[in-house]
Amino acid sequence: MEENVSFIPEIYIGENGNWFINNYDTGVKARGDDGITPHIGANGCWYIGESDTGVPATGPKGDKGDEGPRGSQGLTGATGPQGATGPQGLTGPQGPTGATGPQGATGPKGDTGPAGPQGPTGATGPKGDMGVAGPQGPKGDRGDAGPVNIADNLDTDEEGFALDARQGKKLHEDLQAVSSILDGAVLNISSYLKPSNDILAEALKTQHMLSLVSSGEYTINVPNKYYKYTLGIVLRRTSDQITIILFGRDNGLATNRWDGTSWSGWKIR
Numbered sequence: 001m002e003e004n005v006s007f008i009p010e011i012y013i014g015e016n017g018n019w020f021i022n023n024y025d026t027g028v029k030a031r032g033d034d035g036i037t038p039h040i041g042a043n044g045c046w047y048i049g050e051s052d053t054g055v056p057a058t059g060p061k062g063d064k065g066d067e068g069p070r071g072s073q074g075l076t077g078a079t080g081p082q083g084a085t086g087p088q089g090l091t092g093p094q095g096p097t098g099a100t101g102p103q104g105a106t107g108p109k110g111d112t113g114p115a116g117p118q119g120p121t122g123a124t125g126p127k128g129d130m131g132v133a134g135p136q137g138p139k140g141d142r143g144d145a146g147p148v149n150i151a152d153n154l155d156t157d158e159e160g161f162a163l164d165a166r167q168g169k170k171l172h173e174d175l176q177a178v179s180s181i182l183d184g185a186v187l188n189i190s191s192y193l194k195p196s197n198d199i200l201a202e203a204l205k206t207q208h209m210l211s212l213v214s215s216g217e218y219t220i221n222v223p224n225k226y227y228k229y230t231l232g233i234v235l236r237r238t239s240d241q242i243t244i245i246l247f248g249r250d251n252g253l254a255t256n257r258w259d260g261t262s263w264s265g266w267k268i269r
Helices: 165-190 199-205
Strands: 011-013 018-021 024-029 038-040 045-048 051-056 196-198 210-220 231-238 241-247 253-258
Touching: 024 045, 024 051, 196 199, 199 210, 199 231, 199 241, 199 253
Parallel strands: 196 210
Antiparallel strands: 011 018, 018 024, 038 045, 045 051, 210 231, 231 241, 241 253
């Protein structure tokens, strides 16, 4: 509360001889033996001696005065100490993707990484064509003589026995006799069979487990000239297992096998 320092109280002696303050009779005689002078107490009221009159020594608060002119800008104070770090703020929304920067220079080549795991085995490819036979290699050194186990019969089936030459001669004579018989049969049967243009193509056409084929002067894919004007047998187990046997005019036998992809080639015995 602002005090009105310009307020001057009216103090005077009333007609009854008492002190009056602003027309208030204090009840204290102005003239007498004590001669006490009024004073303002700690509570802001007038005191006569030790007696509180309860009368304020200041007047009532006046109206607020007009605002004075704004003072000039004061000097900038010294920088205060660094404040404590505040709590982490919430993550803001993601901004838009920036434009792609220019291509950087190629870095140095890195070290070779470890080998990866073995991949699964691929499917087996088709059988390739038979390659050209290589040159005959040099003759090897003679090996140690093996045990001599000779079988002079056609009944022994134990492993490690060789067939006696006498049995071989007998087999050769038997084969010649069979071949002579077949020669007559070939001449007889071939008169009823039409010669094939392509002996191998004819063998692939057969649908029976056992079929007869014949060759003539213009038949192709026969082993050699001794297998023209002759007879053959086709043995068909499946479409992928076909064997053709041709009887040669020189008493030889020629075989060829089909595995579903290609012929093995003629083998003459």
